Structures are given as structure tokens and as C-alpha cells.
Amino acid sequence: MCASTIKLHPEDFLCAVCKNYLSSAPIYLSEDSRDICNDCVRADVDIPYRNVALEKILVNIFFPCENETYGCTTAYKFGEEEEHRSKCFFKQVHCPFRRNHVCQWNGTYGKIHDHLNKEHDTLITKDAKFLINLNQNDKRTFIVSNRNFSVVDYMYDINSGILKYNIATFEPNIPEQKSTIKLVSKCDPDSMIQVKGGECVSYNNELFKWIPENVIDMNKMKLLLNNPTSVWMCFTVPLQQNTNANLVSxxxxxxxxxxxxxxxxxxxxxxxxxxxxxxxxxxxxxxxxxxxxxxxxxxxxxxxxxxxxxxxxxxxxxxxxxxxxxxxxxxxCQFRVHKCFVCTKELLQSLAKEHYVGHGIEYFTDEHNQKNVNNQQHNQQTSYYGNNQQTRFSTIFTMLQNEIIYITYNYNKDQFTLKVQQDFVVHNYKLNMELQCAHDQCKLPPQKFVFNGYSQEVTLPASQLPKCFNAHVNVRIYFSYC
Ligand SMILES: [Zn+2]
Ligand SMILES: [Zn+2]
Ligand SMILES: [Zn+2]
Ligand SMILES: [Zn+2]
Ligand SMILES: [Zn+2]
Ligand SMILES: [Zn+2]
Ligand SMILES: [Zn+2]
Structure with a gap:
């Protein structure tokens, strides 16, 4: 095979309509033999044909950056314009405070750093951190200057409880990546949560024309933080150095x-x-x-x-x-979701207990243990007594090792049913249930059941229960180490 010696010039490959470079696929051919870019094809051509042969040739060409006239000497490969354009040091940008009519500056991306330092130093903070008063509308744009130079733009609306924000970097060489936001209750700094933030993008003019697009539902966050009136929002912006240290590779x-x-x-x-x-x-x-x-x-x-x-x-x-x-x-994780065993709604782990109590289901804890259980069982964790004469049907729940354990026992004249439901295995523990005659004079040994792992059900027909169980039975529930 002989290598092509023909020299191809990018200026020979322009869109017939907009006269820009045909620098990315797809390229179309109109019926009257004009090459047309993807942006122009819909407006101009009724029946476009894709010009795959031309696309194959153009992968060998380097195109000059559109900011050549401002000083960019980078040439990008076919299909890679977008990637270069977003980070081009010479792209033309407005000052981020233009939207608020504070400043009319525009210039190259690489010089915005100097401009902000010189003209807006009062709006520059060390940390990407701000306080939201949840009872007040708020809207602000500010610059963060730590190891990364970036801009945060947010607005909070009390009626919807929605906080919208954008975060953009002025560093051309930072890969676009997710930010992280820590929310801390102002009145109780121990009450905090960390949420996934939006993409930290390269700063561009489009960004500040519109309402910020990343959304946090502060009503939801408020519940997780025990209803504070003000919340500190702390953004972690990706750093220019050591970007790999905290990344998922x-x-x-x-x-x-x-x-x-x-x-x-x-x-x-x-x-x-x-x-x-x-x-x-x-x-x-x-x-x-x-x-x-x-x-x-x-x-x-x-x-x-x-x-x-x-x-x-x-x-x-x-x-x-x-x-x-x-x-x-x-x-x-407090953001783990459990499916409610009653209404099948998805519940945040941190709110699950409240939710079950809201269904009227009793939460059982070690307190029952202290009250009701003789001390011979040294390894028990929790126990519960019920008396099926008053409660023929009982539902209780507890949380052990972050798992919800939901227990139903049900007696009718034909049978006794014990049912345990849980999402995931609780390691190293067994759940024990004993049915015990409530009469001192009977001295019957308890009937013991051990539940291990997932949802299980035991059904005992009345014939397997001692006669007196029909009148009184104690259900004793406890955990033991395996
Ligand atoms: Zn075009
Ligand atoms: Zn460029
Ligand atoms: Zn400015
Ligand atoms: Zn997590
Ligand atoms: Zn529910
Ligand atoms: Zn798997
Ligand atoms: Zn008895």
C-alpha cells in the first residue's frame, strides 16, 4: 500500500451553509452536491444523505481553533472540537457578574482570573461555603479562590424549598467532574450530611444566562438535619493537583x-x-x-x-x-433506601424508624429486655412480650446493624403464625422467638424458633400447640450471637 501524499487543507472543507469547518461527524450531502454540517442540515436540506466517505477522509485533518484570531495556536482533530473549545484558554467569556449588571467585562478565558482579582476581590472567598436561611429567598454569585479558581451561583426559593446552583471552574486544565456538597446545620454542627453535587464544568457564557440547573431539595435535607433554620452549604471543588487521589478510577x-x-x-x-x-x-x-x-x-x-x-x-x-x-x-449510609414492609414506599434509612412508628408499629428495644427477661440469658440483645389475648395480631420492628427487622405474629383459633421480614442478612446474629405458656402451674417448656437471615415464616396448626396456649401465650423475642 502506498501512503497518501496529498496534503489536505482544512479551509477546503467548509459547511456550504454556515461556512464553518466540517470538523465533526455527521456530515451530510444535499441532492445538489453541497456538504453540510450537522447544525445546518435540518434547516436547509429536505433529503440529506450522510457523507461517510468524506468523514473518513477528514479524520486525518487537524482543524485550527475558532479562537485563532485571539491567539490560540491549538489544532484539534476531527470530532474533538467540543472538547478543546470548552477548555480553550482563548475562548471569549463574559465576567460572571455580568448577569447582575455589575460588570460589562469580556475577554479571554485565560485572563478572567486577573480580571476577577482586580475588579471583584470583595466577592472572592477562600471556601466554597455559604449559609442558607431556609426562611428567606436568596440568590448570589461568588468566586472561590483556593487551589482552584471557580464560581458558585445559587438561588433558593422558600416556597418550593428548592436550591438551584451552578459551579464552574476557571482552570482550563481541570477535568470536568462531580462536586461534593456537605450540608451542616447551623445550630448543631454535628448534624451534617454529604450529598453528590453537580458537575463542576469549565466556565462558559451559557452558564450564567439561565437559571442554575443543579437542584437540591432543601425540604428533604432539612428533615435529615433535624429541622435547622439555617444550613451551611460547603462545596468541595475538584482540585487541580492530585486530582487522582479522590477519584473513582x-x-x-x-x-x-x-x-x-x-x-x-x-x-x-x-x-x-x-x-x-x-x-x-x-x-x-x-x-x-x-x-x-x-x-x-x-x-x-x-x-x-x-x-x-x-x-x-x-x-x-x-x-x-x-x-x-x-x-x-x-x-x-444515611441515604440508603429501605422499602417499607407496610406501604412499600421507599424510605431513607435515617427516616425509617419515624416512618414505621407513624404506621402505628411498635419499636422494640433493649428497654423491654431490662423489664421482662430473666438474667440467665446473658447473650440476648432484645426481647419482647406480647399476650395474644389482648393482641391476637401483633406487629413490631427493630433495627439491628442498620437492618430493619419487621416481625408479625398472629394467632387465630386454627393456627399461630410467626413471620420475620428483613432486607439483608444481619451478620453474626440469630433472631430467637419463644412461645411460652403463661401459666405457672403448667411448667411446659417453651417452643423455640430460630430465624436466620431473610424473611421467614413459621406456621403452627393449633394441634401442635399445647391446649393452654389458646388462652395465654407469651411471645419472647431476643437476639443471640452465632
Ligand atoms: Zn453549517
Ligand atoms: Zn483554542
Ligand atoms: Zn467583572
Ligand atoms: Zn453513602
Ligand atoms: Zn410505610
Ligand atoms: Zn452482585
Ligand atoms: Zn399453660
């Missing part, structure tokens, strides 16, 4: 996927018929445990994954956690 995680759910493998991991199984699938009732064995934590794969950064899988959570503790975090 997807290469390794994307390579090792769970053979069941196809999500990232999370430790501890298991192996089944030459497939890897993640921690969540292993403990899922839907997955059979046949031929399944745990991969040792000192194996090379386990050690590799332990060092990787994972993004918490719970929606709104902004935490990035090392592989050896990501599952622990996700299970205890």
Missing part, C-alpha cells in the same frame, strides 16, 4: 464485575462456578449458594479491590470510599 472496577448483578465487585467477594459474585448477591435470597465459596481477603484480587476507590451506590450520597469498607458504608 473505573479501569479496574469495570474489569471485575459480579457474575450475577453485573455491578462492580465489592468485598468480600465469592466465587461460584468460575464466576465472581459480589457481597450483595451472595447475601441475596435470590442467589443460590451452591458451590459458592468466599475468596480469601489476602488473595491478590481482594487486596487489589481493597485499595480501589468506590462511589457509594446510594442516590444523593457523595462519599468515595476504599474497597475494604465500601459495603460497610453503603449499609450504614
Amino acid at each position: 473505573s479501569a479496574i472496577l469495570n474489569f471485575f464485575k459480579c457474575g450475577q448483578c453485573s455491578y462492580n465487585l465489592k468485598l468480600p467477594i465469592f466465587e461460584q462456578n468460575d464466576k465472581f459474585i459480589c457481597n450483595y448477591c451472595y447475601y441475596s435470597p435470590r442467589v443460590t449458594k451452591q458451590n459458592c465459596k468466599m475468596i480469601a481477603s489476602d488473595s491478590s484480587l481482594s487486596r487489589l479491590l481493597a485499595k480501589e476507590n468506590y462511589q457509594c451506590r446510594n442516590e444523593h450520597c457523595g462519599e468515595i470510599i476504599k474497597g475494604d469498607s465500601i459495603v460497610n458504608h453503603e449499609i450504614s
Whole structure:
């Protein structure tokens, strides 16, 4: 094969309509043989044909940046204009305070830094942090200057409880990435949550023409923070240096996927018929445990994954956690969602207890334990007595190791039913239930049931219950270590 020696000039490949470079696919050919760019094709041509042959030729050409006249000497490859344009040091931008009619400056992206320092130094803060009074509308634009130079723009509306914001960087060499926002109650600094923020984009003129597009529902956040009147919003903006330190590098995680759910493998991991199984699938009732064995934590794969950064899988959570503790975090994360066993609504973990109590379901705790249980059971955690004469049907719940355990017991004249529901295995614990005759004179041994792991149900026909159980029965519930 002989290499092409023909020199191609970008200025020979212009859109017939807008006269811009044909610098990205698709390129169209009109019936009257004109080459037309993707932006112009709809307005100009009835039946466009895609000009694939020309696209194949143009991948060999470098196009000059549109800001050449302002000093940019970069040439970008076919299809890569957008990427260069957003970060071009010479792109023309307005001052971010133009929207508020404060400043009419415009100039090159690379010089905005100097302009802001010189003209707007009173609007520059060290931290991307601001206080929202939840009872007051608010709207502000300010510059953050730490290791990264960026602008934050927000507006809060008390009627909807919605905070809208944008965050943009003036650093041309920063990769666009998610910001993280910490919300801290002003009256109780211990009350804080961290949420995933919007993309921190390269600053551009479009950004401040419109209402900011990232949204936080402050009504929801308020509940999680115990109803403060003011909330500190602290943005973590990606840094120019050490950007890798806190990033999720997807290469390794994307390579090792769970053979069941196809999500990232999370430790501890298991192996089944030459497939890897993640921690969540292993403990899922839907997955059979046949031929399944745990991969040792000192194996090379386990050690590799332990060092990787994972993004918490719970929606709104902004935490990035090392592989050896990501599952622990996700299970205890306040943004974890539980499905209500009563109304099937999705509940934030941190609000689940209140929700169940709102259904009129009793929360059982160690207090019952102190009150009712003899001290011989040294390993019990919790217990509960019910008397089925008053409560023929009883529902109670508790939380153990961040799992909701929802228990129903139901007596009618034909049978006694005990039912335990939970989402996920509580490790190292067994749930014990005993049915005990309430008469001192009978001295019948208790009937004991052990529940392990997921939802289980035990039904006893009346014939299996001692006669006197029909009148009085104590249900005693406690946890014990395995
Ligand atoms: Zn065009
Ligand atoms: Zn450029
Ligand atoms: Zn200005
Ligand atoms: Zn899985
Ligand atoms: Zn989380
Ligand atoms: Zn519910
Ligand atoms: Zn009895």
C-alpha cells in the first residue's frame, strides 16, 4: 500500500451553509452536491444523505481553533472540537457578574482570573461555603479562590424549598467532574450530611444566562438535619493537583464485575462456578449458594479491590470510599433506601424508624429486655412480650446493624403464625422467638424458633400447640450471637 501524499487543507472543507469547518461527524450531502454540517442540515436540506466517505477522509485533518484570531495556536482533530473549545484558554467569556449588571467585562478565558482579582476581590472567598436561611429567598454569585479558581451561583426559593446552583471552574486544565456538597446545620454542627453535587464544568457564557440547573431539595435535607433554620452549604471543588487521589478510577472496577448483578465487585467477594459474585448477591435470597465459596481477603484480587476507590451506590450520597469498607458504608449510609414492609414506599434509612412508628408499629428495644427477661440469658440483645389475648395480631420492628427487622405474629383459633421480614442478612446474629405458656402451674417448656437471615415464616396448626396456649401465650423475642 502506498501512503497518501496529498496534503489536505482544512479551509477546503467548509459547511456550504454556515461556512464553518466540517470538523465533526455527521456530515451530510444535499441532492445538489453541497456538504453540510450537522447544525445546518435540518434547516436547509429536505433529503440529506450522510457523507461517510468524506468523514473518513477528514479524520486525518487537524482543524485550527475558532479562537485563532485571539491567539490560540491549538489544532484539534476531527470530532474533538467540543472538547478543546470548552477548555480553550482563548475562548471569549463574559465576567460572571455580568448577569447582575455589575460588570460589562469580556475577554479571554485565560485572563478572567486577573480580571476577577482586580475588579471583584470583595466577592472572592477562600471556601466554597455559604449559609442558607431556609426562611428567606436568596440568590448570589461568588468566586472561590483556593487551589482552584471557580464560581458558585445559587438561588433558593422558600416556597418550593428548592436550591438551584451552578459551579464552574476557571482552570482550563481541570477535568470536568462531580462536586461534593456537605450540608451542616447551623445550630448543631454535628448534624451534617454529604450529598453528590453537580458537575463542576469549565466556565462558559451559557452558564450564567439561565437559571442554575443543579437542584437540591432543601425540604428533604432539612428533615435529615433535624429541622435547622439555617444550613451551611460547603462545596468541595475538584482540585487541580492530585486530582487522582479522590477519584473513582473505573479501569479496574469495570474489569471485575459480579457474575450475577453485573455491578462492580465489592468485598468480600465469592466465587461460584468460575464466576465472581459480589457481597450483595451472595447475601441475596435470590442467589443460590451452591458451590459458592468466599475468596480469601489476602488473595491478590481482594487486596487489589481493597485499595480501589468506590462511589457509594446510594442516590444523593457523595462519599468515595476504599474497597475494604465500601459495603460497610453503603449499609450504614444515611441515604440508603429501605422499602417499607407496610406501604412499600421507599424510605431513607435515617427516616425509617419515624416512618414505621407513624404506621402505628411498635419499636422494640433493649428497654423491654431490662423489664421482662430473666438474667440467665446473658447473650440476648432484645426481647419482647406480647399476650395474644389482648393482641391476637401483633406487629413490631427493630433495627439491628442498620437492618430493619419487621416481625408479625398472629394467632387465630386454627393456627399461630410467626413471620420475620428483613432486607439483608444481619451478620453474626440469630433472631430467637419463644412461645411460652403463661401459666405457672403448667411448667411446659417453651417452643423455640430460630430465624436466620431473610424473611421467614413459621406456621403452627393449633394441634401442635399445647391446649393452654389458646388462652395465654407469651411471645419472647431476643437476639443471640452465632
Ligand atoms: Zn453549517
Ligand atoms: Zn483554542
Ligand atoms: Zn467583572
Ligand atoms: Zn452482585
Ligand atoms: Zn453513602
Ligand atoms: Zn410505610
Ligand atoms: Zn399453660
